[in-house]
Amino acid sequence: MDASEPERSETTDVGEMNVPVLTCRDVTELVTSYLEGHLSFWQRVRFRFDIGLCRDCRQYIRQVRRTIHLVGALPEEPVPDKVCQDLLERFRGMKKGS
Numbered sequence: 683m684d685a686s687e688p689e690r691s692e693t694t695d696v697g698e699m700n701v702p703v704l705t706c707r708d709v710t711e712l713v714t715s716y717l718e719g720h721l722s723f724w725q726r727v728r729f730r731f732d733i734g735l736c737r738d739c740r741q742y743i744r745q746v747r748r749t750i751h752l753v754g755a756l757p758e759e760p761v762p763d764k765v766c767q768d769l770l771e772r773f774r775g776m777k778k779g780s
């Protein structure tokens with residue numbers, strides 16, 4: 683009798699809880715969808731979090747945005763830059779601690 687392995691330890695059903703962290707490459711691939719509003723809520727949260735932490739990604743997105751604006755691929759709409767700035771400052775505040 684060898685009952686050292688319980689069969690019920692098979693719980694790989696994490697589902698949506700298991701959202702991978704975005705890499706810079708993911709960001710560059712998702713940026714168009716992001717700007718066009720095709721990302722899901724959680725994708726956007728991840729996306730924003732990543733670009734809030736990564737200067738390279740932010741610069742890249744700014745470039746893409748400018749390009750899109752020049753080409754006119756997206757309808758002209760007010761981009762909430764102030765919201766982004768606000769978020770970034772909060773991130774900085776979190777890093778500094780109290």
Ligand SMILES: [Zn+2]
Pocket residue numbers: 705706709732736737738739
């Ligand atoms: Zn990045």
